[in-house]
Amino acid sequence: MKFTFSWLKDHLNTSANVNEIVDCLNKIGLEVSNLKTYKTDVKNLKVAKIIDVKKHPNADKLNVCIIQFDEEQTQVVCGAPNVKLNKKYVFAPSGTYIGGIDLTLKKAIIRDIESNGMLCSEKELEISDDHNGIIELPESINLNENVSNYLGIDDSIIEIEITPNRGDCLGVRGIARDLSAFGIGELKPLKLNNLNDEFNSSINWEIKLPDDKKSLCPSIFGRSFRNVKNIKSPQWMVNRLLAVGLRPISSIVDVTNYVMMDIGRPLHAYDVNKIDGNTLTVRISEKGDQFNALNGKTYELDDSMLVISDKKGVDDLAGIMGGSRTGVDENTTEFFLEAAIFCPISIAKTGRYLNINSDARYRFERGLDFNSPEVGVIYASKLINDICGGSCSNIVSIAQKKSNKDIIFDFKIIKKLTGVDIDESKVEVILTKLGFEVKKNNKNWNVVVPSWRNDVERSEDLVEEIIRIFGYEKIPTNVLPVKSYITKPSLGLKQRLSLYSRKCLSTRGFNEVITFSFLDKLNAKRFGGGEENLNLVNPISSDLSHLRPSIIPNLINVCNENIKRGITNLSLFEVGPIYKGDNCEDQYNVVTGIRCGNKINKNWKNSELKFDFYDVKSDILAVLNVLEFPVSRLKIYSEAPNYFHPGRSALFKLGNITIASFGQINPFCTNQKDKKIEFFGFEIYLDKLPSPKRKVLSKPLLKLNHLQSxxxxxxxxxxxxxxxxxxxxxxxxxxxxxxxxxxxxxxxxxxxxxxxxxxxxxxxxxxxxxxxxxxxxxxxxxxxxxxxxxxxxxxxxxxx
Incomplete structure (x- = not known):
């Protein structure tokens, strides 16, 4: 999230400088990743008017310009294609450092003609990457005006990292609110001047969703505008959009982008004259729907995506990107402004499926203020009226009612969770400045969560907000008492079994791999699964459609990929879950290994020796010994699952409990065309191992017999x-x-x-x-x- 220091001060009344603001942002959890100040000597820049221009006598693409700035005149050689007589440009005199090209200007002789200074492009002044021409200033600007202030390059640009739960800080106002709560300034009231309705809206809404999908669009607002002029945006808005990395397009589009960055409210504008009919419908797309997006690409939609359409088809991919067919352009005189609340999960799925990233999607995925659509429309309306003129209609909307969350808050939980004593009045001030409504009673507080804080759901979340604003640096350091005791293991039993198994197999020449917990249907059936209750509703791909009943096919696939590349001697293992059903007790944590190829390669001393049944049997016993399992109590049976070779496989059992299965993998399950490569594998069911008995505190003495055996x-x-x-x-x-x-x-x-x-x-x-x-x-x-x-x-x- 980028914003300029001056932009922040539109919402925050503060005397702090930019470095103090950066320090505070880091303290309240809004990590500053970059602070940009313009390197160019902006104080030296001048407004210059070209009073004479002629071709360079010794260069076809250069012009010799006589310019006037302040009360002076000088000569500059310039190669820009947009140099025109009597036009005004940005001039940097000799001695000025230009940050975009890392150069201090000096008086120069260019093809035998003297040049004093430079007429600058946006790239040279670090405004943007545009260097196709020099910056042309409006006729209305005075020669003695502060051009760096006019271009906004005397400002600082702050960039912060926003965590997924802080969608409210994806607007400058949300950041200002947090800083105000921290105490570095006062939050200014948001100026909302609702314009008079001069006509009924040309466009109305229709939500055409099944009852079980109404939550995909619980709120949508809109307003029509007439007799507007979609002119170039004012320079102050252009400067701010360029500073945060957005390209100015036209005043209508720029206002929607500005409001999104300013108060975190995405908007979209439709050209009314391009809409077929007078109704925009929110619906689920139909399979095969075509969508021509504003990015110039065409997308084919499936039957699960939320869209806004007219009679002709899809106009907008809800919450992600608008369509080119109904988009506004320089000829637009009547348009319809839209602001809505869409389901974050739906937006994320659609964006991921179509591989479309946008600033709107980034905000909708994180959840928006439920009350922001109406505020956004009113806020944008005033800007549009000021810049584009025209008149506006009534606001049309379809919105479900939603009340803010209430949290019963026990003040004592702050001390309990953080160990910090904070004054009750201080806590109330912090919460109030963050937008929470605090209602006190005898025992507990009733805290009403503001509509823009979707991430706050419980008392612990409130404690996090309080301590964040109070200041982590104010938490006192307490020296913990030193106690003489043996630290308890930090790992649970299952974690220890997995860890020790990994270490054991690594020492036996295995390499660990991590694969998806999914298989295609054919392999799932081959290895004892494939039931409908283990079929994924929304698989990553068609070959990962079922929960795996065994890890062996995953390891075989990894082996086959290596064999294709000429690596034939392999020992791989994985520790992970397998699924025999959809109940908790049907999920097992399993150590699975596979070997193929040669144990010893042929050389001058030894003949070739391949892995066999007894190697994987030894692997099992080695792991069980490390896990302190009573191996001597195991019994072996020739009843292995059918994905093992019927004559070269076995089970280890403890009583009636199967502890492990092992042997050669059935050749029909290895996906090898010629069946020449033999795979030997094993499975150890960690969840079926008996819990270890409590050990005695000391080991018994080693008994050494003096008589020879x-x-x-x-x-x-x-x-x-x-x-x-x-x-x-x-x-x-x-x-x-x-x-x-x-x-x-x-x-x-x-x-x-x-x-x-x-x-x-x-x-x-x-x-x-x-x-x-x-x-x-x-x-x-x-x-x-x-x-x-x-x-x-x-x-x-x-x-x-």
Whole structure:
């Protein structure tokens, strides 16, 4: 938001200088991003009249001018195409610094002709980027007049950053109101001189919206004007518009832009003679409607956009941009002025869809003062009458009633939330100057929120306003007491699980990616989703239409994009939500990883080694170990979801709860045409992990046995269908003290092994507890193991 210092003083009675104003703006949360003062020596600039002009004898495009300024005359060589005899221009004499070209002027010889100073363009004086000609001044200006004041270049331009909730400060008056509340000046009353109605409006309103969409346009006002002259705007208005980056067009358009910047009220003007009929209709666009905008572009609308139309079609994209067909021009003598309230969400969606940005859209998106349409029309009417002449009609409107919000405010909440004691009378003054109406009773205050503060909804918002104006710098510094205690973790359980999972996978060679939580319908169905209740009403695009039931397809898509670019060895993971239904309990936080390509590339020492089923299994166990999950209690089942390969996948369960699924991804789900690249993935359901038990304050002492452990190897012939895990668990039950560890070191099927059998070789670590074991002790233990396995599983010891 840009404005000039002099413009601000139209609304704020203050003796502060521009630097003091900038300091105050920063203190009240209106951050100043730029302060521009003109670099040119504006005091040296003169009004000059050309009393003689002739072509340069040695240059076709140059003119030799004799100019008069003050009581003097001098000669200037000028190349501007608009140099004319007896016209008045801006002259900078020798010795003047020109900021636009970063040059101090000196007497010069140009093609053998002496030149003293320069006739200046707008670009050279930093007014605008226009350098097609020099600045032509009106005949009425006197030679001794202060030209820098006339052009407005003796002013300062302030630019502030406006947060999305402060739409009320997108006008100079809103900024002045905040400064007044801060105490750096007094807010001047807004001059509203309502003109007499001289005729009935030529145009009337019609709102043609369904009952459930009436909120899209709750208020709209308008007024007709006749016998106006759409002349060039006065210089003071031109100067201000140029200073804030707006291009002057014509007096009618300039007034609408000026009012928007001055009081934050967007307006639009229609040429009455170009409107088909005498009614403008607010409606929803129809699919295929064409809109020819003022920016020279044509847009095709869908069936959801708010528009204003006549009998011929769309005249205005409500709250965003007017149409070229009914726009005013230099020949306009009768026009209709519009001011309305439109739904911010509707404006934002339409603007984003059509990729149209405008000053009006910027303000409507942030919410406008509900009472501003009528004020804007009245305020603009006086300016139009003063500049363009003519007469105006009655104001026509359709408006819903809306009362201002009431907030029950407990004064004590200020101390509670901020720790600051503020005098009650000071609080009342702050709120009143900001436009709030304060009604006191015995216990609480009843605070009525002004119509321009859409962002204030509760007591906490009022406290924010009070402390902002009171001054953050006045909050006293309190030294907190030093306590000797261990800081509690700042992260919640879910956050810690996610963080530790990320760290673990990063150390195992994975790269983290973040993808959309959406899929196309086909992939959603492939991975267990695609239901209608997970279909997005307003998707970003057609291939992101459903909430994802799994992250695996997202990771596959990322892999495929990399594979297209020749990157085939990939390990990617993502931690995020998946959706199995539309209830809260159907949303899970999942750690998902995928690997493809080579684990080890072929080289002089090693042959190529690809990722496989056991790599992703190890990844799961590594993550669960880091999360302090009791991995030993897990059971493995071959019941993985159908998007895994049916013969190369598995589940980890804790009781009946599925903790993780893993394996090779079904080739039909990988979107690979040749199906040559194998993807291995896993999913860990963090929300299904049991909450960790409370830890003891200190770890138990490490028990080191002074007796040496020993191992014995056994090879059993077991049924193909028997899980090795069941075999191991049964052996552990024989002696939980002596048998410390059991591991599989070989599984064999082939020669000399029956087809329905497999050979499993186990290494069993035996740790004596209080005495060394004799050969007889070891023989007895071995016999127990062999007998137990035979009785339980009918498994025989295999002889080599």
């Amino acid at each position: 020993l191992s014995r190897d056994f090879s059993f012939l077991i049924d193909n269908e028997l899980n090795v895990e069941d075999l191991i668990n049964e052996i552990k039950l024989i002696d939980k003290i002596l048998i410390q560890e059991i591991s599989v070191f070989d599984v064999y099927q082939g020669n000399n092994i029956p087809k329905d059998k497999k050979s499993v070789s186990l290494s069993i670590v035996i740790q004596p507890a209080d005495k060394s074991l004799t050969d007889d002790d070891l023989e007895k233990l071995s016999s127990k193991i062999i007998d137990r396995v035979f009785k339980t599983f009918a498994a025989e010891i295999r002889s080599h």
